[in-house]
Amino acid sequence: MEAEEFRRLGYRLVDMAADYLERLPGGPVFQPMPDEARQTLLNQPLPEAGLAADRILDRLADTVLPYPMGNGHPRFFGWVNSPPEPLAALTELLAATMNPSCAGGDHAAIYLEHCAVRWLMELVGYPTARSGGLLVSGGSMASLTCLAAARHWAATTNGWDVRSQGLSSDHPPLVLYVSEEGHSCLRKAAELLGLGNRQVRTVPVDDRYRLMVPALAEAVARDRSAGYQPFCVVGSAGTVNTGAIDPLSQLADFCGSENLWLHVDGAYGAVGILDTRIEACYQGLGRAHSLALDPHKWLAVPVECGCALVREGELLRDAFALVPAYLRTEEGKGFGGLPWFSEYGFQQTRGFRALKLWTTLLYKGRDGLAATVARHNTLACLLARLIEQAENLELLAPVQLSIVCFRFVPAALKDVPEQLENLNRQIVLQIQAGGRAFLSSTTLQGRFALRACILHPQTSEADLTELISLVRAVGEQLVAAADS
Numbered sequence: 001m002e003a004e005e006f007r008r009l010g011y012r013l014v015d016m017a018a019d020y021l022e023r024l025p026g027g028p029v030f031q032p033m034p035d036e037a038r039q040t041l042l043n044q045p046l047p048e049a050g051l052a053a054d055r056i057l058d059r060l061a062d063t064v065l066p067y068p069m070g071n072g073h074p075r076f077f078g079w080v081n082s083p084p085e086p087l088a089a090l091t092e093l094l095a096a097t098m099n100p101s102c103a104g105g106d107h108a109a110i111y112l113e114h115c116a117v118r119w120l121m122e123l124v125g126y127p128t129a130r131s132g133g134l135l136v137s138g139g140s141m142a143s144l145t146c147l148a149a150a151r152h153w154a155a156t157t158n159g160w161d162v163r164s165q166g167l168s169s170d171h172p173p174l175v176l177y178v179s180e181e182g183h184s185c186l187r188k189a190a191e192l193l194g195l196g197n198r199q200v201r202t203v204p205v206d207d208r209y210r211l212m213v214p215a216l217a218e219a220v221a222r223d224r225s226a227g228y229q230p231f232c233v234v235g236s237a238g239t240v241n242t243g244a245i246d247p248l249s250q251l252a253d254f255c256g257s258e259n260l261w262l263h264v265d266g267a268y269g270a271v272g273i274l275d276t277r278i279e280a281c282y283q284g285l286g287r288a289h290s291l292a293l294d295p296h297k298w299l300a301v302p303v304e305c306g307c308a309l310v311r312e313g314e315l316l317r318d319a320f321a322l323v324p325a326y327l328r329t330e331e332g333k334g335f336g337g338l339p340w341f342s343e344y345g346f347q348q349t350r351g352f353r354a355l356k357l358w359t360t361l362l363y364k365g366r367d368g369l370a371a372t373v374a375r376h377n378t379l380a381c382l383l384a385r386l387i388e389q390a391e392n393l394e395l396l397a398p399v400q401l402s403i404v405c406f407r408f409v410p411a412a413l414k415d416v417p418e419q420l421e422n423l424n425r426q427i428v429l430q431i432q433a434g435g436r437a438f439l440s441s442t443t444l445q446g447r448f449a450l451r452a453c454i455l456h457p458q459t460s461e462a463d464l465t466e467l468i469s470l471v472r473a474v475g476e477q478l479v480a481a482a483d484s
Contacts, residue, residue: 001053005053009053009054009057010093012054012057013057013093014090016057016060016061016065017089020065020068021072021086024068024072024073025073025074025458027073028073028435028436029070029073029075029076029435029436029437029438030068030069030070030073030076030432030433030435030438031067031433031435032433033067037063037066037067040063041063041064069081070438071083071456072084073438073456074456074458074459074460074463075436075437075438075459075463075466075467076437076438076456077437077438077439077440077451077452077453077454077467078432078438078439078440078453079240079440079453080240080267080268080294080297080298080453080455081297081455082296082297082298082299082300082455082456083300083455083456083457084300084301084302084303085299085300085301085302085356085359085360085363085364087359087360087363088300088301088302088356088357088359088360088363089302089356091355091356091359092302092355092356094355095351095352095353095355095356096352098352099352100352101349101350102341102350102351102352102353102354103340103341103342103347103348103349103350104337104338104339104340104341104342104343105335105336105337105340106334106335106336106337107337109352109354109355110337110338110341111337111338112354112355112358113134113135113341113353113354114338115354115358116135116354116357116358116361117133117134117135117307117309117354119358119361120133120293120295120307120309120357120361121133121309123271123274123361123366123369124266124270124271124273124282124285124291124293125273125282125285125286126285126286126288126291126309126311127286127311130311130312130313130314131309131310131311131312131313132309132310132312132313132314132315132316132317132344133307133308133309133310133313133316133344134307134308134316134341134344134345135305135306135307135350135353135354135357136306136307136308136345136347137304137305137306138267138294138296138303138304138305138306139183139185139265139267139268139292139293139294139297139306140183140185140188140189140267140306141306141308142267142292142293142294142306142307142308143183143185143186143189143234143263143265143267143292143308144185144188144189144192144193145308145316145345145346146263146290146291146292146308146309146310147176147186147189147190147193147232147263147290148193148319148320148346149290149310149315149316149318149319150231150232150261150263150289150290151174151193151195151231151232151319152315152318152319153261153289153315153319154174154229154231154232154261155171155174156318157259158171158229163319166194167194167195171229172227172228172229173195173196173199173228173229174195174199174228174229174230174231174232175195175199175200175201175223175228175229175230175231176190176195176199176200176201176231176232176233176234177200177201177203177216177219177220177230177232177233177234178200178201178202178203178234179202179203179204179205179210179211179234179235179236179239179246180202180203180204180205180209181205181209181211181236181239181241181242181244182202182234182236182239182265183236183239183240183265183267186200186234186265187200199228201219201223203215203216203219205244208244208397208398208400209239209241209242209244209397209398209444210244210245210246210247211235211236211246211247211251213247213250213251213254216233216251216254217254220258220260230258230260231260231261232260232261232262232263233251233254233255233260233261233262233263234263234264234265235247235248235251235262235263235264235265235288236264236265236266236269237264237265237266237269237270237272237273237282237285237291238266238268238269238270238272238400238401239268239269240267240268240403241397241403241405241442241444241451242397242398242400242403242405242442242444243268243269243272243380243399243400243401243402243403244397244398244400245269245272245278245281245282245400245401247284248264248282248283248284248285248287248288249283249284249287250284251284252284252287252288253284255289256287261289261290262287262288262289262290263288263289263290263291263292264285264288264290264291264292265292266285266291266292266293267292267293267294267297267306268294268297268298268401269298269401270282270285270291270293271293271298271299271369271373272298272373272377272400272401273285274366274369274370274373274374275370275373275374275377276370276374277374277377278377278400278401281400288311289310289311289312290308290309290310290311291308291309292306292307292308292309293306293307293309294306294307295307295357295360297455298372298373298376298402298455299357299360299361299364299369300360300455300457301356301357301360302356304353305353305356305357308345313344316344316345317339317343317344320343320344320345320346321343321344322343323340323342323343372457373402376401376402376454376455376459377401377402379402379454379459379461379464380399380401380402380403380404380452380454381399382461382464383399383404383452383454383464383467383468384399384404384406386464386465386468387404387406387468390468390472392408392409392410392411392472392475392476393406393407393408393409393468393471393472394406394407394409396444396447396449397444397449402453402454402455403451403452403453403454404451404452404453404454405442405444405449405450405451405452406449406450406452407420407424407447407448407449407450408423408424408427408450408471408472408475410423410475410476410479412479413479417447420448421447421448423475423478423479424441424448424449424450424475425441425448426478427450427471427474427475427478428440428441428450430474430478431470431471431474434470434474436466436470437463437466437467437470439451439452439467440453450471452467
């Protein structure tokens, strides 16, 4: 493709993207795709001859852009999905145009990733000296990477080499401890790492959904006496269910006294430390042996962008380095550059994720990011107050970050839990399909909850009022229909 043609198509794509962003707030938050539109995408044949570029862009405009997930809309409150930072979205074009492999080497993308990873450490108060880290696809892969380092450390500490021997019956089973509110990726990681989910202990939480350290201590003592080898505890710097922050300082003390690895899942909530009103809740975060971050959540970096951090960076290299002959270089010579990222994680060929992260951090700065986080937390507290003021709504969890869990409770169903749950399930489905707002759901101590997560920079107080009115209206309509 000639440069002028590339430039013309680029202008057209930018116009398409700008028009899409401009239209979003005025349109439906989400709308289910018509079956015909689904089938068009699913069953399109591979062409024998390639299509002209403009026809491809026409097809994008007709079959893809009209059916977004919804997370670009200010009244999208589902899961933990932010809209993208527009400037970072633009730089994705440059990343793809340069198309480097970020395994390692002496080129700009590598140094930019080292810089961006260090900035993340500084942003959340994680020590930079001797620490190491790398960008991965998201929080799940970040935790898997960190737990692989923890497994290697535990085996080495106890005198065996897990890389050569594996997990065998010659050694006590390694045990991982997570709270009831721990992310599902932790159990997946335990299975992939060969620990087995039977060696994952679920620790109860208190009435604020925080891991209970006394219960953890009992579980560890029980496992040691039974011949198991406790090796790692996972704390949360903001759960995805409620935003609860575990007592990280107490966990760090406990893990230090018991010689256990402390991993912190900060994928969603770690950047909450930027809100000075709750900064004290994060005491102990910097003492964690490892930390998982997800810049594509609260920092609004376009998906995919996660980060695995380990306080003793060389442990990552010990756990992952395996350099085939055809890739060996000498550090500082030829194409060598710094130690290669591929020696610190599982991937060999790695995309240029650092550019969109670096762009976002540079564009917003610490102050801009802190203001966004604080504003979202303030809006969440306002939403909680609106819920508490409504006679037929019930707040189901304390609000600490930008997540609010609640339910619709008509007086007639207050003591009928099965019907109450079914009613709230229907409310979620109707609101999601209706297009005026979007929220998701979860279960808290056996109770079905409506769940709203505020991550959009343009979400307003009026949007929260709209959400509350909508939940109550849909709930009342469903109750009336059931009574008729």
